[in-house]
Amino acid sequence: MRWVGVLLLGLALAQGLDLARSLLRQGQYELALARLEREPPGPEVLALKGRAYLLLGRPEAAREALEGAARLGRGAEVERLKGWLALEAGKAEEARRAFQAAAIYSGLPQDALLWALAAREAGRPSEEALARAERAGGGAEAALLKGLFLLAQDPAEALAAFRRAGDGPFKAQALYLQGLALEALGRDPEAREAYRQALKASPDYLPARRALGL
Numbered sequence: 001m002r003w004v005g006v007l008l009l010g011l012a013l014a015q016g017l018d019l020a021r022s023l024l025r026q027g028q029y030e031l032a033l034a035r036l037e038r039e040p041p042g043p044e045v046l047a048l049k050g051r052a053y054l055l056l057g058r059p060e061a062a063r064e065a066l067e068g069a070a071r072l073g074r075g076a077e078v079e080r081l082k083g084w085l086a087l088e089a090g091k092a093e094e095a096r097r098a099f100q101a102a103a104i105y106s107g108l109p110q111d112a113l114l115w116a117l118a119a120r121e122a123g124r125p126s127e128e129a130l131a132r133a134e135r136a137g138g139g140a141e142a143a144l145l146k147g148l149f150l151l152a153q154d155p156a157e158a159l160a161a162f163r164r165a166g167d168g169p170f171k172a173q174a175l176y177l178q179g180l181a182l183e184a185l186g187r188d189p190e191a192r193e194a195y196r197q198a199l200k201a202s203p204d205y206l207p208a209r210r211a212l213g214l
Contacts (some may be wrong), residue, residue: 020048023065027203029055041176043069047077051084055204059088081117092122109141113173117207118146140165140169144177155184173204179211 017039024043033052039045041124050065063085069078083098098117147161159181165174179194191211198208 004061005043005134017044017048021060024052024055024204025202041068043073043075044077046072047081050081054088054206056082059085076102076108079105079112080114083114086117087121087210092118113144116145121147140170140174144170144173147177147181151181151184155181159185172198172208173199173206176205176208176211
């Protein structure tokens with residue numbers, strides 16, 4: 001019967017992490033931390049705590065959580081937090097490598113977008129972003145990645161691509177990227193409004209927070 005107990009423990013942990021992620025998306029960072037304090041301190045739990053600390057403006061606590069998570073194991077959450085902390089420290093290339101690892105671990109399009117954004121900040125976006133877009137095929141992810149590829153050369157066309165992403169699961173990302181394109185077009189007030197709308201759609205979306213200086 002031991003395996004039944006292990007299975008139930010695993011299900012309870014997964015539900016606790018899902019609740020913590022939901023609280024982070026809603027902007028309830030303190031509540032997310034309180035939820036995570038009740039979970040066994042595995043790498044994913046510690047990485048999520050680090051994300052909450054970072055959203056609360058406590059980067060040193062986030063780094064401590066990352067160090068603890070990295071000692072216990074690796075995974076998408078750990079690499080994602082590593083990427084955010086690298087961006088906070090102005091280390092774009094280190095962030096690019098971390099988000100690339102997160103995308104490989106998770107296979108999630110959200111991580112592919114973070115990878116492409118960090119690659120852009122590292123000064124090497126074009127070929128990588130285009131390759132990701134071609135592999136993605138149709139849909140919002142492809143539109144956003146193709147827009148990233150176009151951003152340096154034709155921000156107006158990039159803006160159109162970002163707007164084609166619509167109101168689906170990538171709404172916050174699309175609005176943030178619209179802000180980048182609007183900035184490139186010299187339309188700063190509209191850009192800031194796009195960043196604010198991105199945060200309304202997803203309060204834990206860190207690129208929009210960074211763009212607004214939060």
